[in-house]
Amino acid sequence: MKISTTEYFVSEVAHSLKRNNWMSVASIGTVAVSLFIFGMFLMLVMNLNKMVESLESQVQIQVYLRDDFSRESAKELEVDLKSMQGVEKVTFIPKEEAMEKFKERLGDQKTLLDALDETNPLPDSFEVMLIQPELVKTAAEAIERFEGVETAKYGQDVMEHLFDITRLIRIFGFALMLVLALATLFIIANTIRLTVFARRKEIAIMKYVGATDWFIRWPFVLEGMVMGLFGSIIASIMLRFTYSGIVAKIYSTLAFFPLIPEQPFLNYITVVVIIGGMIMGAIGSTVSIKRFLKV
Secondary structure (H helix, E strand, C coil): CCHHHHHHHHHHHHHHHHHCHHHHHHHHHHHHHHHHHHHHHHHHHHHHHHHHHHHHHCCEEEEEECCCCCHHHHHHHHHHHHCCCCEEEEEEECHHHHHHHHHHHHHHHHHHHHHHCCCCCCCCEEEEEECCHHHHHHHHHHHCCCCCEEEEECCHHHHHHHHHHHHHHHHHHHHHHHHHHHHHHHHHHHHHHHHHHHCHHHHHHHHHCCCCHHHHHHHHHHHHHHHHHHHHHHHHHHHHHHHHHHHHHHHHHCCCCCCCCHHHHHHHHHHHHHHHHHHHHHHHHHHHHHHHHCC
Protein backbone atom coordinates (compact mmCIF):
# COMPACT_ATOMS: atom_id res chain seq x y z
CA MET A 1 0.00 0.00 0.00
CA LYS A 2 1.47 3.37 -1.05
CA ILE A 3 2.13 6.11 1.52
CA SER A 4 -0.18 8.54 -0.33
CA THR A 5 -2.99 5.96 -0.26
CA THR A 6 -2.45 5.33 3.46
CA GLU A 7 -2.57 9.07 4.14
CA TYR A 8 -5.82 9.26 2.17
CA PHE A 9 -7.39 6.46 4.20
CA VAL A 10 -6.32 8.04 7.51
CA SER A 11 -7.61 11.46 6.48
CA GLU A 12 -10.90 9.91 5.32
CA VAL A 13 -11.35 8.23 8.71
CA ALA A 14 -10.63 11.51 10.54
CA HIS A 15 -13.00 13.50 8.27
CA SER A 16 -15.74 10.87 8.59
CA LEU A 17 -15.54 10.81 12.39
CA LYS A 18 -15.57 14.63 12.46
CA ARG A 19 -18.32 15.00 9.84
CA ASN A 20 -20.57 12.48 11.56
CA ASN A 21 -19.50 13.42 15.07
CA TRP A 22 -22.78 12.68 16.84
CA MET A 23 -23.28 9.42 15.00
CA SER A 24 -19.66 8.48 15.75
CA VAL A 25 -20.15 9.24 19.44
CA ALA A 26 -23.34 7.15 19.46
CA SER A 27 -21.53 4.30 17.69
CA ILE A 28 -18.59 4.40 20.10
CA GLY A 29 -21.01 4.47 23.04
CA THR A 30 -22.91 1.47 21.69
CA VAL A 31 -19.66 -0.41 21.13
CA ALA A 32 -18.52 0.47 24.68
CA VAL A 33 -21.75 -0.79 26.24
CA SER A 34 -21.70 -3.98 24.15
CA LEU A 35 -18.07 -4.72 25.03
CA PHE A 36 -18.71 -3.88 28.70
CA ILE A 37 -21.49 -6.48 28.84
CA PHE A 38 -19.29 -8.95 26.97
CA GLY A 39 -16.40 -8.25 29.37
CA MET A 40 -18.60 -8.66 32.45
CA PHE A 41 -19.81 -12.06 31.27
CA LEU A 42 -16.23 -13.03 30.34
CA MET A 43 -15.07 -12.21 33.89
CA LEU A 44 -18.10 -14.00 35.35
CA VAL A 45 -17.40 -17.17 33.36
CA MET A 46 -13.69 -17.10 34.26
CA ASN A 47 -14.50 -16.65 37.97
CA LEU A 48 -17.03 -19.49 37.81
CA ASN A 49 -14.30 -21.64 36.30
CA LYS A 50 -11.98 -20.56 39.13
CA MET A 51 -14.59 -21.61 41.71
CA VAL A 52 -15.05 -24.93 39.92
CA GLU A 53 -11.29 -25.55 40.02
CA SER A 54 -11.25 -24.61 43.71
CA LEU A 55 -13.99 -27.15 44.44
CA GLU A 56 -12.24 -29.83 42.41
CA SER A 57 -8.95 -29.18 44.22
CA GLN A 58 -10.66 -29.97 47.52
CA VAL A 59 -11.64 -33.45 46.37
CA GLN A 60 -9.80 -35.97 48.52
CA ILE A 61 -9.99 -39.63 49.47
CA GLN A 62 -10.45 -40.50 53.14
CA VAL A 63 -8.66 -43.81 53.76
CA TYR A 64 -9.71 -45.59 57.00
CA LEU A 65 -7.41 -48.28 58.42
CA ARG A 66 -8.32 -51.45 60.26
CA ASP A 67 -8.12 -51.31 64.05
CA ASP A 68 -5.51 -54.10 64.15
CA PHE A 69 -3.22 -52.29 61.68
CA SER A 70 -0.07 -51.07 63.49
CA ARG A 71 1.43 -47.57 63.21
CA GLU A 72 4.65 -49.07 61.80
CA SER A 73 2.68 -50.74 59.02
CA ALA A 74 0.80 -47.46 58.47
CA LYS A 75 4.13 -45.72 57.74
CA GLU A 76 4.90 -48.32 55.08
CA LEU A 77 1.41 -47.86 53.63
CA GLU A 78 1.99 -44.10 53.52
CA VAL A 79 5.05 -44.65 51.32
CA ASP A 80 2.99 -46.88 49.01
CA LEU A 81 0.21 -44.29 48.77
CA LYS A 82 2.66 -41.49 47.93
CA SER A 83 4.17 -43.62 45.16
CA MET A 84 0.79 -44.03 43.43
CA GLN A 85 0.40 -42.29 40.08
CA GLY A 86 -1.64 -39.08 40.31
CA VAL A 87 -1.29 -38.68 44.09
CA GLU A 88 -0.26 -35.16 45.11
CA LYS A 89 -0.26 -35.33 48.92
CA VAL A 90 -0.82 -37.92 51.66
CA THR A 91 -1.52 -36.90 55.27
CA PHE A 92 -1.68 -39.34 58.17
CA ILE A 93 -4.46 -38.60 60.71
CA PRO A 94 -3.99 -40.47 64.03
CA LYS A 95 -7.19 -41.57 65.73
CA GLU A 96 -6.44 -39.18 68.64
CA GLU A 97 -6.24 -36.20 66.31
CA ALA A 98 -9.41 -37.33 64.53
CA MET A 99 -11.26 -37.41 67.86
CA GLU A 100 -10.09 -33.88 68.75
CA LYS A 101 -11.31 -32.57 65.38
CA PHE A 102 -14.63 -34.37 65.90
CA LYS A 103 -15.05 -32.69 69.30
CA GLU A 104 -14.32 -29.29 67.76
CA ARG A 105 -17.03 -29.85 65.14
CA LEU A 106 -19.51 -30.84 67.83
CA GLY A 107 -18.83 -27.64 69.75
CA ASP A 108 -21.19 -27.30 72.75
CA GLN A 109 -22.57 -30.78 72.06
CA LYS A 110 -19.24 -32.54 72.64
CA THR A 111 -20.57 -33.66 76.05
CA LEU A 112 -22.45 -36.35 74.07
CA LEU A 113 -19.11 -38.16 73.82
CA ASP A 114 -18.76 -38.46 77.59
CA ALA A 115 -20.62 -41.78 77.39
CA LEU A 116 -17.64 -43.21 75.52
CA ASP A 117 -15.45 -42.60 78.56
CA GLU A 118 -11.83 -43.08 77.37
CA THR A 119 -12.79 -45.24 74.41
CA ASN A 120 -11.93 -43.89 70.94
CA PRO A 121 -13.96 -45.67 68.24
CA LEU A 122 -12.38 -43.68 65.41
CA PRO A 123 -9.71 -45.41 63.28
CA ASP A 124 -6.36 -44.10 62.07
CA SER A 125 -6.73 -42.68 58.57
CA PHE A 126 -5.06 -40.99 55.63
CA GLU A 127 -6.17 -38.01 53.59
CA VAL A 128 -5.11 -38.49 49.98
CA MET A 129 -5.11 -35.51 47.59
CA LEU A 130 -4.96 -36.13 43.85
CA ILE A 131 -3.47 -34.04 41.05
CA GLN A 132 -6.47 -34.72 38.79
CA PRO A 133 -9.87 -34.98 40.56
CA GLU A 134 -11.19 -37.16 37.72
CA LEU A 135 -8.91 -39.97 38.94
CA VAL A 136 -10.55 -40.10 42.38
CA LYS A 137 -12.80 -43.09 41.65
CA THR A 138 -10.04 -45.23 40.13
CA ALA A 139 -7.60 -44.30 42.91
CA ALA A 140 -10.12 -45.10 45.67
CA GLU A 141 -10.79 -48.54 44.19
CA ALA A 142 -7.05 -49.23 44.00
CA ILE A 143 -6.41 -48.02 47.57
CA GLU A 144 -9.10 -50.30 48.99
CA ARG A 145 -7.06 -53.27 47.78
CA PHE A 146 -4.06 -52.28 49.94
CA GLU A 147 -3.40 -54.39 53.03
CA GLY A 148 -4.70 -52.79 56.22
CA VAL A 149 -7.25 -50.55 54.49
CA GLU A 150 -10.78 -50.93 55.82
CA THR A 151 -12.40 -48.58 53.31
CA ALA A 152 -11.64 -45.58 51.05
CA LYS A 153 -14.34 -42.92 50.86
CA TYR A 154 -14.54 -39.83 48.67
CA GLY A 155 -18.26 -38.95 48.77
CA GLN A 156 -19.04 -40.90 45.61
CA ASP A 157 -22.53 -39.53 44.95
CA VAL A 158 -21.56 -35.93 45.73
CA MET A 159 -18.42 -36.07 43.58
CA GLU A 160 -20.23 -37.50 40.57
CA HIS A 161 -22.81 -34.71 40.77
CA LEU A 162 -20.01 -32.17 41.25
CA PHE A 163 -18.21 -33.32 38.11
CA ASP A 164 -21.49 -33.21 36.15
CA ILE A 165 -22.13 -29.65 37.35
CA THR A 166 -18.58 -28.50 36.55
CA ARG A 167 -18.86 -29.89 33.02
CA LEU A 168 -22.17 -28.08 32.53
CA ILE A 169 -20.70 -24.82 33.85
CA ARG A 170 -17.77 -25.02 31.42
CA ILE A 171 -19.99 -25.91 28.45
CA PHE A 172 -22.52 -23.20 29.38
CA GLY A 173 -19.73 -20.65 29.85
CA PHE A 174 -18.24 -21.36 26.43
CA ALA A 175 -21.66 -21.25 24.73
CA LEU A 176 -22.54 -18.02 26.53
CA MET A 177 -19.28 -16.35 25.47
CA LEU A 178 -19.88 -17.41 21.85
CA VAL A 179 -23.46 -16.05 21.85
CA LEU A 180 -22.37 -12.76 23.45
CA ALA A 181 -19.50 -12.37 20.99
CA LEU A 182 -21.90 -12.86 18.06
CA ALA A 183 -24.45 -10.49 19.64
CA THR A 184 -21.75 -7.83 20.16
CA LEU A 185 -20.61 -8.25 16.56
CA PHE A 186 -24.21 -7.91 15.36
CA ILE A 187 -24.74 -4.70 17.35
CA ILE A 188 -21.46 -3.20 16.14
CA ALA A 189 -22.19 -4.14 12.51
CA ASN A 190 -25.65 -2.56 12.62
CA THR A 191 -24.35 0.55 14.35
CA ILE A 192 -21.66 1.04 11.71
CA ARG A 193 -24.25 0.31 9.01
CA LEU A 194 -25.94 3.62 9.92
CA THR A 195 -22.70 5.48 9.18
CA VAL A 196 -22.28 3.65 5.90
CA PHE A 197 -25.92 4.29 4.94
CA ALA A 198 -25.43 8.03 5.43
CA ARG A 199 -22.60 7.93 2.86
CA ARG A 200 -24.19 5.55 0.36
CA LYS A 201 -24.33 8.20 -2.40
CA GLU A 202 -20.62 8.94 -1.94
CA ILE A 203 -19.87 5.20 -2.25
CA ALA A 204 -21.98 4.94 -5.42
CA ILE A 205 -20.11 7.87 -7.03
CA MET A 206 -16.74 6.31 -6.17
CA LYS A 207 -17.85 3.05 -7.78
CA TYR A 208 -18.96 4.87 -10.95
CA VAL A 209 -15.59 6.62 -11.34
CA GLY A 210 -13.76 3.28 -11.16
CA ALA A 211 -12.70 2.89 -7.52
CA THR A 212 -12.10 -0.71 -6.48
CA ASP A 213 -14.14 -2.34 -3.73
CA TRP A 214 -11.16 -2.54 -1.37
CA PHE A 215 -10.22 1.11 -1.99
CA ILE A 216 -13.75 2.07 -0.91
CA ARG A 217 -13.88 -0.50 1.88
CA TRP A 218 -10.58 0.28 3.67
CA PRO A 219 -11.56 3.69 5.15
CA PHE A 220 -14.73 2.12 6.61
CA VAL A 221 -12.76 -0.85 7.97
CA LEU A 222 -10.27 1.52 9.62
CA GLU A 223 -13.15 3.65 10.91
CA GLY A 224 -14.73 0.56 12.43
CA MET A 225 -11.41 -0.36 14.06
CA VAL A 226 -11.03 3.16 15.47
CA MET A 227 -14.57 3.11 16.90
CA GLY A 228 -13.88 -0.37 18.25
CA LEU A 229 -10.65 0.90 19.85
CA PHE A 230 -12.29 3.91 21.50
CA GLY A 231 -15.29 1.87 22.60
CA SER A 232 -13.10 -0.91 24.01
CA ILE A 233 -10.93 1.56 25.94
CA ILE A 234 -14.05 3.04 27.57
CA ALA A 235 -15.38 -0.48 28.26
CA SER A 236 -12.03 -1.54 29.77
CA ILE A 237 -12.00 1.43 32.15
CA MET A 238 -15.58 0.67 33.22
CA LEU A 239 -14.71 -3.03 33.70
CA ARG A 240 -11.70 -2.18 35.87
CA PHE A 241 -13.72 0.05 38.21
CA THR A 242 -16.64 -2.40 38.31
CA TYR A 243 -14.53 -5.49 39.02
CA SER A 244 -12.44 -3.69 41.66
CA GLY A 245 -15.63 -2.58 43.40
CA ILE A 246 -17.14 -6.08 43.30
CA VAL A 247 -13.94 -7.69 44.62
CA ALA A 248 -13.67 -5.18 47.46
CA LYS A 249 -17.34 -5.69 48.39
CA ILE A 250 -17.13 -9.50 48.39
CA TYR A 251 -13.81 -9.66 50.26
CA SER A 252 -15.18 -7.35 52.96
CA THR A 253 -17.72 -10.02 53.89
CA LEU A 254 -16.33 -13.28 52.42
CA ALA A 255 -12.54 -13.04 52.75
CA PHE A 256 -11.87 -16.58 51.52
CA PHE A 257 -14.17 -16.49 48.47
CA PRO A 258 -12.19 -17.86 45.48
CA LEU A 259 -12.19 -14.84 43.16
CA ILE A 260 -9.45 -14.19 40.61
CA PRO A 261 -7.08 -11.46 41.93
CA GLU A 262 -7.33 -8.11 40.16
CA GLN A 263 -3.77 -8.19 38.84
CA PRO A 264 -2.74 -9.32 36.32
CA PHE A 265 -6.30 -10.53 35.54
CA LEU A 266 -7.61 -7.05 34.62
CA ASN A 267 -4.63 -6.46 32.33
CA TYR A 268 -5.46 -9.64 30.41
CA ILE A 269 -9.14 -8.65 30.21
CA THR A 270 -8.15 -5.18 28.92
CA VAL A 271 -5.99 -6.70 26.17
CA VAL A 272 -8.75 -9.15 25.16
CA VAL A 273 -11.44 -6.43 25.10
CA ILE A 274 -9.32 -3.93 23.13
CA ILE A 275 -8.13 -6.45 20.54
CA GLY A 276 -11.63 -7.96 20.36
CA GLY A 277 -13.19 -4.51 19.93
CA MET A 278 -10.91 -3.62 17.05
CA ILE A 279 -11.45 -6.98 15.32
CA MET A 280 -15.22 -6.75 15.76
CA GLY A 281 -15.15 -3.17 14.47
CA ALA A 282 -13.25 -4.28 11.35
CA ILE A 283 -15.54 -7.26 10.73
CA GLY A 284 -18.64 -5.16 11.41
CA SER A 285 -17.55 -2.54 8.89
CA THR A 286 -16.73 -5.17 6.27
CA VAL A 287 -20.14 -6.79 6.67
CA SER A 288 -21.98 -3.46 6.73
CA ILE A 289 -20.49 -2.03 3.55
CA LYS A 290 -20.81 -5.20 1.48
CA ARG A 291 -24.35 -4.54 0.21
CA PHE A 292 -23.58 -0.89 -0.66
CA LEU A 293 -20.76 -1.94 -2.99
CA LYS A 294 -23.27 -3.58 -5.32
CA VAL A 295 -24.01 -0.67 -7.62
